[in-house]
Amino acid sequence: MGLAVLRAPEVTAGTIPRPRERIAARLGLLFAALAAILVGIMALAVWSLWPDEADRSLGWLLAGLVPLLVGLSFLGGLAIGQRVDRRLAALDGSPPPPAAERWSDPLGLAAALDDLGRRFEQSQRAAEQRSRALVANAERVAQLGTSERDLQSGIGVWSDEFHAILGLVPGSCVSSQEVFLESVHPGDRAEMAEILRSTNAETGCREVDFRIVRPDGEVRMLHGRAEVSCDAAGRPARLKATIQDITERKRLENELDGLIRELWRSNEELEQFAYVASHDLRQPLRVVGSYVSLLEEELMGSLGGESLEYMGFVRDGVRRMDRLITDLLAYSRVGRVIGDAPFTAAEAVRSALADLQIEIEDSDATVNVAEALPTLYGDRGEMERLFLNLIGNALKYRRPDQAPHVSVECEDAGDQWLFRVRDNGIGIPPEHAERVFGIFQRLHARDEYEGTGVGLAIVKKIIDRHGGTIRVEPHDGPGAVLAFSWPKGPHQPEAGG
């Protein structure tokens, strides 16, 4: 089992045993080589100094002498080498090479090969250790413990991180399912036992969240995943399992859940507030307004000029209060009931104009709507309100001496449409270009231009919700230009937005 090695003591350079040097083999070969070189030099010298054919017999003498010299040198080197070997062995305390080896393996080649094999094995083991250490490190960083179990033999191994997650020390316990079940929180133990039973019997993959109790009593939340693979006969053979500590993640999830619940609660509260505003606040207002009217009726003949004026203020106050509540309600309702679908901008403009029919006729206004308006995605009702407010404003804030002229334009701006509502009215001073979109923000005295200051705030909220932007566009000449963008594709509202 590969993972068992992870717990072997770390092998470092200092603890690697030094291979026993075989001096015999080296000296024997060295002496032979020296003799061969010596003979070669001599032969060259003889060849060049006595080129005479007659003395060729010297060559033959050399031919006989060379092997003899080389062989003797070899044997000499060997003998010296073996002695040095024995001396060295005696020095470092290891047993000397057996006497028999002197004849069966005089060069010590078998031992030298052994040595080579051992070194190769050691370097391979070191590489394996390194890769295992890397895996173990990765497990530790990922806080992911792995285990593997042979289902036929029941033998299992746990990685170091597996132990660490359970709060156990590697080697201090048996890597058995029983020991694992003991770590599982009593409340989750029965369920876990059932899962282990089923994984032992069927193939496939299972995932479960469960609690454990560490030996120090700390309860942690884990995510476990078990996968059973089959042998060739299709029987469950190996169980590979991972466990991951998700305590922190769960805590954050719970926190998030709490926040979402809180958000829902505050949304509910807001809805309740809107309901109360629409009902409970308007009821007394209606009573005040109605009875003032009735009083006015009854006292018609006997009321003086000032009293009539006071009555007028009361009725006006009631009416304004009612409009404020209605507008505030409309503002709070934007985006509450979402009915997003494709619709044509032309239809939205048309129904806004139908609602403004009286204002248009009364002010003798001209309204030009661009011919080709696109199909948009969003809430059609909100888009109608948007045009109703923008065109309504263009009609309301007109110059006293000039009939209003309003135009609705649209241009393609890549991934969005750019709309403009242009008028020839009193305009919006550049220093108020931002302010006009604030709720209850008004630029004019009530007796000049009637309004609650909610209209453009509603427009902005509608556009924000659909992922567009609106601004007062600077331009030369009289009037105001309100430009807003509307994304072409369905807009995905940001989470929490």
Added chain:
Amino acid sequence: MASKDIHDILLVEDDPGDAGLVRIALRRSRHVCRLHHVKDGGEAMDFLRRAAAHGQAPRPDLILLDLNLPGRNGHEILEEIRGDTTLSSIPVVILSTSGADRDVKKAYALGASSYVSKPMDVEAFTAAIHSIEDFWFGTAQLPP
């Protein structure tokens, strides 16, 4: 014209101001009506079942029911009326300040005959009451 000359209307309304507006509107009506005013749902059910102090109560031709009532709300009263076989045929008009979609939907789902939002000013309020009367005591045929 309907068969009866005098119509009995049961008004379930806790706000004396609003009740007064209904009374004034009916006084100016061309129909002859008797207005019976109760202040909450319990009293309304007593009136309809001729219980407690309402032993001599007539069976109303029309019920004007407010939604926002102390104790049981208008929706609950409507449900109880519609669930009672002896009362279920009486037309019930919801008269409420609320124009909230969910209130309107729920009222119709529970069997309201119609739903009228109380208008803000007195002329419109009177006109609304008159049109209710005109419809139920003029145009519509009431249950026998």
